[in-house]
Ligand SMILES: Nc1ncnc2c1ncn2[C@@H]1O[C@H](COP(=O)(O)OP(=O)(O)OP(=O)(O)O)[C@@H](O)[C@H]1O
């Protein structure tokens with residue numbers, strides 16, 4: 012090897028590539044320093060949640076009436092009591108399981124149709140020209156507005172609810188995937204062509220991975236809308252599901268269960284978006300810092 | 301490596317009666333006209349010229365991304381009709397695949413060729429070693445410095461054993477020190493692999509230091525204004541850039557370019573002036589404004 016190449020090999024960043032197993036405490040200290048911001052966020056976040064619970068507790072125990080009435084709002088402890096009862100109640104668990112299943116089926120179908128369709132629309136102009144106008148007209152219709160139509164379209168209630176969940180997540184997924192395709196750097200496509208890539212390889216090796224960040228944005232948004240749509244559909248036409256549970260609690264004057272249903276929905280929604288984020292980090296290792 | 305060495309003494313580029321215009325809303329923009337260039341097998345040739353003279357256009361036509369409006373581009377006698385792995389390209393913006401590690405980037409061309417995983421990994425490691433990058437094979441490009449990125453870009457383009465390497469201002473975004481190192485790496489690789497290089501730059505020193513021959517282009521529409529042999533002996537050292545021979549070549553090229561740059565800017569200035577005038581007269585006349 013000649014000198015310029017040696018000169019070109021920088022020695023400094025080698026430490027980053029070959030961790031020499033430093034002492035544990037030094038590692039821990041570094042981890043602490045690197046994650047300082049995150050830890051801070053965690054701490055403040057926890058404190059803010061606790062404050063929220065305290066405020067809720069005070070507002071309800073003193074039955075505050077100030078524009079809004081807290082007279083009938085259940086206290087956190089009452090909700091907790093109904094929670095401990097509910098987790099031993101197979102019916103409550105079934106409501107949750109059914110909602111999750113509807114989300115899973117509806118959302119998966121939306122992803123399985125929306126992502127490939129978006130990719131193909133981004134690549135083939137004719138498909139774009141045919142599909143886009145229809146999609147643009149249907150897109151602004153909220154999934155809830157589809158409830159009557161869905162009930163007419165599908166033989167069972169279950170199918171129409173899944174269909175509405177599907178619709179809710181389908182359009183964000185499609186639109187974001189398509190958006191990702193339009194943003195693919197043409198120079199990368201050129202680079203691939205210069206390296207002997209043909210159409211199929213360019214699609215697989217360039218367009219698809221380049222669009223992945225936007226696809227995952229679509230999936231995250233889609234998941235959120237899926238829950239919104241599902242809960243609305245369950246409240247209107249369901250017989251089971253966590254949305255139905257919440258609405259039923261209101262009709263049965265089970266105020267603590269209303270809050271329990273709401274919190275369950277929030278936790279499920281949060282959990283499912285965390286799953287998507289984790290999947291995104293798994294699929295896009297180059298983006299994790 | 302051996303198969304790369306076996307394909308030596310090829311890569312004769314011939315550009316004949318070349319012209320290329322871009323279709324725009326205002327009509328055709330003539331970017332390059334009446335251009336003849338050639339690169340002999342194993343030769344290092346640079347193209348310099350004022351900004352906007354059509355250097356990239358010419359290079360992209362040789363790469364097969366643009367079709368000439370008239371004329372023909374051939375490599376070893378066969379007409380260029382589209383991009384191919386036999387003409388490697390290095391871009392100013394590096395254009396590494398962000399979702400691939402350094403090694404996967406280098407392997408890409410070999411993968412496209414259907415080389416088995418294990419073999420191409422070995423080939424990629426060898427090449428990365430040549431560029432002093434073996435320690436970074438599992439890094440994603442985002443975390444590399446500009447110089448390292450471009451080394452990966454060059455290695456990636458060379459991995460498939462192209463006959464020709466095309467570079468469009470590859471070091472334009474690098475600082476002076478890194479640039480010099482990169483020039484030496486490129487020279488080394490070129491001498492080792494014995495391929496033809498067509499190199500676009502606006503840096504005159506770089507062109508002289510690297511090349512066997514330099515084409516100087518005119519302002520737009522670009523054509524070849526001059527062709528300059530660089531008789532400096534090889535291997536070239538950094539110290540040569542102070543030699544009287546080098547400086548004389550530099551002065552010559554400098555004055556050629558200055559002429560064209562002035563022409564290019566002058567043209568633009570009068571163009572703008574005319575446009576401004578045109579708009580005023582067409583749009584609102586003085587009574588309108590009053
Ligand atoms: N797609 C295009 N459509 C219309 N005109 C274009 C297009 N691409 C380039 N041009 C024009 O053609 C001329 C040549 O462009 P080109 O990019 O080849 O110049 P260049 O010599 O590489 O310039 P630079 O040194 O700035 O990179 C320029 O005047 C440019 O404005």
Ligand SMILES: [Mg+2]
Nearest residue numbers: 355356357468
């Ligand atoms: Mg250019």
